[in-house]
Amino acid sequence: MTPVIQFIKKQIVSEQSNNKPVRFQVYTEHQLEKIEALQQLPEQQRFEMKVVAKILPFRVNEYVIDNLIDWNNIPDDPIFQLVFPQKGMLSEADFAQMATLLRRGADRHLIQQTVHEIRQRLNPHPAGQLSLNVPREENERMEGIQHKYRETVLFFPSQGQVCHSFCSFCFRWAQFIGDKELRFSNKEAMQLYRYLSRHESISDLLITGGDPMVMKTDHLANYLEPLLTPELAHIQTIRIGTKSLSFWPQRFVHDADAGELLTLLKRMVQSGKHVAIMAHYNHWREMTTPIAQEAIRRLRETGAVIRTQSPLLNTINNDPAIWARMWREQVRLGMVPYYMFVERDTGARHYFEVPLARAWDVYRKAMQQVSGLGRTVRGPSMSAGPGKVEIQGVTHINKEKVFVLRFVQGRNPDWVQQPFFAKYDAEATWLDQLKPAFGESRFFFQDEYDAMCEEKINPRTYV
Ligand SMILES: *Cc1c(COP(=O)(O)O)cnc(C)c1O
Numbered sequence: 001m002t003p004v005i006q007f008i009k010k011q012i013v014s015e016q017s018n019n020k021p022v023r024f025q026v027y028t029e030h031q032l033e034k035i036e037a038l039q040q041l042p043e044q045q046r047f048e049m050k051v052v053a054k055i056l057p058f059r060v061n062e063y064v065i066d067n068l069i070d071w072n073n074i075p076d077d078p079i080f081q082l083v084f085p086q087k088g089m090l091s092e093a094d095f096a097q098m099a100t101l102l103r104r105g106a107d108r109h110l111i112q113q114t115v116h117e118i119r120q121r122l123n124p125h126p127a128g129q130l131s132l133n134v135p136r137e138e139n140e141r142m143e144g145i146q147h148k149y150r151e152t153v154l155f156f157p158s159q160g161q162v163c164h165s166f167c168s169f170c171f172r173w174a175q176f177i178g179d180k181e182l183r184f185s186n187k188e189a190m191q192l193y194r195y196l197s198r199h200e201s202i203s204d205l206l207i208t209g210g211d212p213m214v215m216k217t218d219h220l221a222n223y224l225e226p227l228l229t230p231e232l233a234h235i236q237t238i239r240i241g242t243k244s245l246s247f248w249p250q251r252f253v254h255d256a257d258a259g260e261l262l263t264l265l266k267r268m269v270q271s272g273k274h275v276a277i278m279a280h281y282n283h284w285r286e287m288t289t290p291i292a293q294e295a296i297r298r299l300r301e302t303g304a305v306i307r308t309q310s311p312l313l314n315t316i317n318n319d320p321a322i323w324a325r326m327w328r329e330q331v332r333l334g335m336v337p338y339y340m341f342v343e344r345d346t347g348a349r350h351y352f353e354v355p356l357a358r359a360w361d362v363y364r365k366a367m368q369q370v371s372g373l374g375r376t377v378r379g380p381s382m383s384a385g386p387g388k389v390e391i392q393g394v395t396h397i398n399k400e401k402v403f404v405l406r407f408v409q410g411r412n413p414d415w416v417q418q419p420f421f422a423k424y425d426a427e428a429t430w431l432d433q434l435k436p437a438f439g440e441s442r443f444f445f446q447d448e449y450d451a452m453c454e455e456k457i458n459p460r461t462y463v
Contacts, residue, residue: 021254024164025062029053035060037071045075051099052085054111055118056348057176059166060084064247067289078283078322081315083165089348094118124174126346127385132411132458135195142191148458149387149409152204152239155192159219161210164248167282169313169352171344171383175210189223197231206239206278213244217257221264228271237274245279245306246286249295262302269303277306279335283317284326287333296333309339312359312380313352320365327366327374340379342391345430353429356380356403360391378408384431386449387411394424402437407445411458415445 027035032050052058060083068079075086087095098118101111125131133146133154146154161175170176196202205227212220227235244251252258268275277299286292299306308330310317317323327337342359343352354362359380367375381390387410394403401424407415420443422434436443452458 021250022063024248024250026164027060027062029058032058035065037065037069040071041074047099047102048087048095049085051095051102052087052089054098054102054115055090055094055122056085056168057166057170057173058083058085058168059163059176061165061248063250064165068246068285076315078316079285081313082167082169082282085168086315086351089168089351090118091350094121119174119177122348123346126171126344127383128453128458131456132385132452137191137195142195145192145195147195147202148411150201150413152206153192153196153199153202154206154208155223156208156210157189157212157215157219157223159215160207160212162214163209163211164214164244164251167243167280169311169316169343169348171346172210173347189226193226193229193232196235200234203234204237204239205235206241208241211242211244211247212240213242213248213251217260217264220261224264224268227273228268235273237276238268239276239278241278241280243280245277245292245295245299246281249289249292252295252298253291258298262298265299265304266302275302275304277304278338279306279308280310281308281326281330282310282313283322284329287326287329293333296335300334306335307338308335309341311341311343311352312354312362313343314354315352318354318358318362320362320369323362323366324369324374327370327377331370331373337374337377339381340377342380342382342430344383345432349429355426356382356391356428356430356434357394357424357426360394360403363391364393381408382431385411385453386431386445387415389431392419397421397437400424400437403434405434410445411452412445412448418444420444 029050032038032046032053038046038049049058064079064083069083070077070079074080075084090098097114101114129146133148135142135145135147144156144158146156148154156175166173166176196205207223224238226232227238250258252262255261265275281287287296296306310326312318312323317326323340330337340359340363342356343349343354363377363380367377378390381388386407388408390406390408392404392406394401396402403422403424404419405422406417406419408417410416421437422443423437425434428434
C-alpha cells in the first residue's frame with residue numbers, strides 16, 4: 001500500500017471507531033462526585049469545584065469529558081478550564097465565605113441566601129440587557145425578545161434555555177440559575193412574529209439561548225416555519241446561535257431527529273432564507289474529533305453557512321497561535337470566522353479577563369498568521385451598553401498614545417463606523433474604564449446613551 005492509501009485507511013478506521021453513537025449523559029453540580037475522571041484529582045481540588053459550582057452554573061456531558069479534555073494536563077487543559085469550575089473564578093472573599101459554610105455544614109437556607117448575595121455582586125445583567133433591550137407593546141414587556149440593533153432581533157425560545165454543557169465564562173450565566181425573573185424566554189411565538197411583521201427594518205432573526213439546538217426538531221420547526229410567510233419576507237437571515245458543534249455534535253449525526261433537523265434547515269435555505277449557524281468555538285481542540293467534523297459537513301450540506309465566534313479568554317485561548325490555528329482549521333472545514341469578543345464584565349470575568357491592549361495584540365498577531373479568508377473576523381469587540389465597540393489599534397497621535405476604536409454596532413445606527421479615540425491604558429479591560437483622548441471630557445456618544453438609560457428606552461424598542 002502506498003503511504004497515502006495507508007493514511008486514508010487509517011482515517012476511515014478511526015472515524016468508524018469514533019463515530020459510534022454514545023448516550024447523552026450529563027452531570028450537574030450535585031453529580032460532581034459521580035464523574036469518574038475527577039476521582040484522580042486531590043480531595044481539596046474537588047472541594048474547591050463544589051464551592052464554585054454553588055455560585056456559577058455547572059453542567060458537562062460525557063462526550064466533552066471523554067473526547068475534548070486531556071486529563072494528563074489538569075488543571076491547565078483549555079477545555080477543562082472551559083467547563084469545570086476553578087477556585088479563582090470567585091473572589092477570595094466570596095470563595096472563603098462559601099467554603100466556610102459548606103465545611104461546617106450550614107443549613108440550606110443560609111447557603112441559599114449567601115449564594116444569592118454573591119451572585120448579585122457578579123453583575124448578572126451586563127450592558128442593559130433587561131432594562132434597555134426588551135421591547136414593549138402597549139406598555140407590556142415582551143419577555144423572550146431583545147432588540148438592541150436596528151437590523152437584528154434576538155429571540156430566546158423557552159425550550160432552548162439550557163446547553164449541552166455550560167461554559168464557565170458564560171455571560172448569560174444568570175439565565176441558568178433558575179431565577180425566573182432573570183430568564184428571557186417566550187412561549188408566545190406569535191408575539192415574536194407580530195413584532196417582526198411590524199418592523200420592516202429587521203432583516204435578521206437570531207435564535208439564541210441557552211442553545212436552541214437542545215430543542216427537539218419539532219419545536220425548532222414550530223419557530224422556523226412561520227418565518228416563511230409573505231408578511232415576514234423582510235426577514236432574510238435566520239441565525240441560530242449554538243455551541244452544539246463542540247459540545248454535542250451528535251445532534252447532527254446520531255440524535256433520533258438529526259435527519260429531520262438537517263431537512264428542516266435545508267427547506268429554509270431552499271425557500272430563500274439565509275440560514276447562518278453562529279457556532280461558538282473557543283479552541284481548535286473542539287473541532288478535532290471525527291464526529292465534530294462530520295457534523296460540520298452535514299450542516300454545510302444543507303446550504304446553511306457556519307460562522308464562528310468566541311471571546312478571548314485567559315487560561316483558554318490567550319495566545320495568537322491558538323486563534324490562528326483555530327481560524328485556519330475553520331476555513332479548511334468551510335466555516336467563516338466572524339467575531340472575536342472581549343470577555344464581558346459579568347460572572348467570573350476576573351478569572352478570564354485580558355487587558356484590551358493584550359486583546360488587540362493577540363488579534364493582530366493571529367491575523368498576521370492566516371490568509372485573507374481567515375481575516376473575516378471582526379474584533380476584538382466589546383458588547384457594551386452603547387454598542388459593539390471594536391479595538392482597531394494602538395497608535396500615537398500628536399505624541400499621545402491612544403486606542404483607536406469604532407462601533408461595529410450601535411444603539412444609534414448613526415454611531416456605526418465612526419472612529420473615536422481613548423487614552424491608552426495598559427490595564428483597562430472594558431469600555432467603562434477608558435477615558436477620551438486629547439483632553440476631551442466625554443465620548444461623542446455618551447450624552448445620547450445616558451439619555452437612553454435615563455428614560456429606560458432604546459430607540460429600537462418602540463413599537
Ligand atoms: C452582536 C449582536 C447582534 C448582531 O450584530 P452583528 O454585527 O449583526 O453580528 C445583535 N444583537 C445583539 C444584542 C448583539 O449583541
